[in-house]
Amino acid sequence: MMDELTQCRLCPRQCGADRLNGKTGFCGAGRTVHIARAALHFWEEPCISGSAGSGAVFFSNCTLKCVFCQNYKISADNLGYPVTEEELAEIFIDLQSRGANNINLVTPTHFAPQIKVALDMARGRGLSLPVVYNTSGYERAEAIRSLKGYVDIYMPDFKYYSNDVAGICSGAGDYHENVTAALDEMYNQTGRPVFDENGIMQKGVLIRHLMLPGHLSDTAHIINYVHSRFGDNVYFSLMSQYTPVRHIAELEPLNHKLDMRAYNAAVDLCARLGMENVFIQDGGAASESFIPEFTGEKK
Ligand code: SF4
Structure with missing residues (x-):
């Protein structure tokens, strides 16, 4: 598996770096x-x-590096501490022993080969939880195909519909074709969602969209696409907690909070389309204090 790192093409950037x-x-x-x-x-x-919590592992680095990233300390500043595959397997086991509902791999794409090795080790030691692949959506479909058998739940962002917006915000002018192909592959692997008796997802796809200020039409395109492509065979989460971070104070319109009238319009669109499996949020846009503090130190 590690030979995937010799000429790295794990994500659409396809750098070819000999990692x-x-x-x-x-x-x-x-x-x-x-x-x-x-x-x-x-x-x-x-x-x-x-109520038990998700066993989240936040990986350092990121393949997308959005200008508005709320976790920029780990995505762009690469804050974090090193772990071997052996240690990562132990972390998964420890989260299971603490009662986690799942293993939640947050921004895992660039470490997928190492994660697969760690999951093999952890499964051999009794890991039985569903594995959640919590990604920016900027994925190569063939990389998602290689995760078959390792991942139970895909939780991708669908950040942008327009490649123009993706180019400006993430330098990823090929986001649209990659996210849509990846979503198809994710759904092909999991099929319709399955829940346990407590309502915890065991299998399926949950697509998230964080609404950006000034981009309601992009959001509307995403909602229409998800509805027409997948209907209620996937879950959709419409998120309102966009937080303008300090380093983009001059960048219109991303330097504003989300107008809740725009959020309510997007919720109305979901309702008009008859979408049933939608998570919506109450309350106003979040402040920066809602962003978890990452120290990069071992806990
Ligand atoms: S995972 Fe990193 S090194 Fe590999 S192709 Fe993507 S950005 Fe480049």
């Missing part, structure tokens, strides 16, 4: 996995967190 021999590509990740935090996490959708 086994000290080189790095756009994401900044090398041979060794770095994580910023591993802990029970209670702030995902109810079918993921439940």
Whole structure:
């Protein structure tokens, strides 16, 4: 599996970096996995967190690096500490022993080969929880295909519909074709959602969209696409907690909070289309204090 790192093409950037021999590509990740935090996490959708929490492992580095990233300390500043595959397997087992509902791999794409090795080790030691692949959606479909048998629940963002917006916000002018092909592959693998007796998802796809200020029409395109492509065979989470971070104070319109009238219009669109499996949020846009603090230290 590790030979995938010799000419890394794990994500659509396709840098070709020889990560086994000290080189790095756009994401900044090398041979060794770095994580910023591993802990029970209670702030995902109810079918993921439940009351026991989701066993979240936040990986350092990112293949997308959005200008508005709310976790920029780990995505762009690469905050985190190194772990071997052996240690990562132990982290998964520890989260299971603490009662987690699942193993939630947050921004895992650039470490997929190492994660597969760690999951094999952990399964051999009794890991039985569903595995959640919590991704930006900027994925190669063939990379998703290689995860078959490792992942039970895909939780991708669908960040942008327009490649123009994706180019401006993430330097990813090929986001649309990649996210849509990846979503098809994710759904092909999992099929319709399955829940346990407590309403915790065991299998399926949950697509998330964080609404951006000034981009309601992009959101509307995404809602229409998800509805027409998948109907109620996937879950959709419409998120309102966009938080303008300090370093984009001059960047219109991303330097504003989300106008809740735009959010309500998007909720109305979901209702008009008759979408039933939709998570919506109450309350106003979040402040920066809602962003978890990542120290990059081992807990
Ligand atoms: S995972 Fe990183 S190194 Fe590999 S192709 Fe993507 S950005 Fe480049």
